[in-house]
Amino acid sequence: MKIGRITRALGEIDEAYIQEVFDYKKSERSKFTMSKKKLFSIALAAAIAMISAVMVAADSDILPRIESKCLGISHFIPLKTEHAYLKMTPPDKRYTKLTYDESGHATISIDKDKNFAIGNALEVRLRNNGEMFFFEKGDKFKVRIEVDLNAEGIKHPEGVYLEFGRIWAVDDKPHELKRFDFDDDVNGVLEFTYEIPMTNEYDFYIMSNSSDFVHVKSINIDKIS
Amino acid sequence: MWTLDEERIIGLFLARDQKALEETQKSCGALLLRAALRVLGSRADADECINDALMILWQNIPPAVPTSFRAYACKVVRNVALKRLEHDLAQKRSINASVPIEELEAVLSDERAAEKMSDAEFSQTLDSFLRKLSQEARIVFLKRYFFFDTVPEIARDLNISESKVNSMLFRARKKLREEYEKE
Structure with a gap:
């Protein structure tokens, strides 16, 4: 050697x-751990969860908005820099930063010709001071996704499905996508529990079938254990 | 900035009072022994290494007046231990050090490119890399590749998971490679 x-x-x-x-x-190490635990004891994992997407026709005068509510805001510990943002691909590949005010509400407005529904993929990225969060093996999240199956643009409502998974920090790719079909669900609501299989840093990934644009009404991701 | 203890010890060195060596042993002997053992794996070799390091400290101070005596002493011990390791081919007895050394040197996949760099450029690149890391990442990196701590030890010391330590080291080595490839 x-x-x-x-x-x-x-x-x-x-x-x-x-x-x-x-x-x-x-003492500094345990302070760091404590603030992480505090962070997770609240609904911070759902901080960017509730999104009301407005699909606007090309000739509409209404400016589309995405609204997000940080659940559990009364316990919210403000992070120093950006802490949540959405990336929609396609057609908009850029990251859109959500900045929360003290009431826990964040709204962003985007050009009206952009499609805010999940066309292909939505990446949900949480950050703390620019750093990703580590999720421990066994961490569970309650996920609720509500879509509008009657919205314009859905050609085959009986065939709409979503895939949900996690993006692993090591390779920046989604893994173990679980598919959820809306065939039997007239309300367009999916609810399930998602468990982290391996301790590491992750973002969340949501994708619809590529042939249809799905009008997303809300997404909630709550850490429950 | 020196602690009172360091100030006193440096004072003894500067006054050429040989009590400086005894006081160094008392003050940071355990730290220096751990640093040497990490590399050499053998108590006898580590003791000898510390003796050599104390001699170097005596010869260097003055004119050197380190800003952090403990850190300076650690560097000296580490360098002496590594020279000894290489000289005696003692890697069989230093399991702790060989794995991190191999991990780290694998960063320079194109050794010819690195060989073209002068020592000053090489060190500057390393310094630039260390400055850009977050504090926690830097500490994990140095604990592994300067102090040769094991991954479980680092995880326990910093109260984080072993997976996180491994991830941080992986990303740091990747960033280090990118820094050298930029040059």
């Missing part, structure tokens, strides 16, 4: 870096 260049170079780094390791006291 050879002692390589990086290993040697680490031996010459500024002592301040090494001192930082000594100074990183246990």
Whole structure:
């Protein structure tokens, strides 16, 4: 085995870096853990959950909005920077940041020709100071997705389905998508429990069948354990 | 900024009072022993390494006056231990160090590119990488690749899961590779 260049170079780094390791006291570590636990004890996992999507015809004068409510806002601990945003692909591949006010309400307005329903995929990304959250193996989420099966644009309401899964931080890809069909559900409401199979960092991923645009009325993702 | 203890010890070094070495042992002996054992795996080798490191500290201070004595002493011990490890081919007895060393050196997949860099450029790139990491990520990185702590030890020390430690190390090595490939 050879002692390589990086290993040697680490031996010459500024002592301040090494001192930082000594100074990183246990009290700070447990404070970090405590704030994470506090964060999860509230409905922060559902912070971007409730979305009312408005589908607007191309010639409509109404400016479409996405509204999101942070559930459990009374216990909400404000994060320092962005903490939640939506990414819709396609047609809009950009991230749209949701910023919550003290009442727990966030609204964004987007150009009227954009389609806010889930055309293909919706990625739900939670961040704390720019960092992803770690979910522990066994963490459970109660997921509720409400769609409008009678909305314009759905050609085959009996064939509408959604897939729900998680995006793994390591490869940035969705994994273990579970399919949920709306065939037998006249109300267009899906409710299920989702359990994290492996401790790691994840975002959530929701996709509809690609042949139809699904008009999403609301999405709730609540951490329950 | 020195603690009172460090200030006193550095004072002894500067006054060329040999009590400096005894006081260094008392003050940070356990830390230095752990640093040496991590690399060498053998108590006898580690003790010898610390003796050599104390000699180097005595020769270097003055003119060097470290801003953090403990950190400086750790660096000296680590470097002496690594030289000893390489010289004696003692990797069979230093299981702790060989795995992190191999993990880290695998970052330089194109060694020829790295060889073209001067020592100063190489160190600057490493420094730039460390500065860009979050505090927690930097601490995990240094605990693993400077101090050669095991993943379970890091997880326990920082009160985080082993998976998180592994993830953070994976991402850090990826970022380090990107920094060197940029150069």
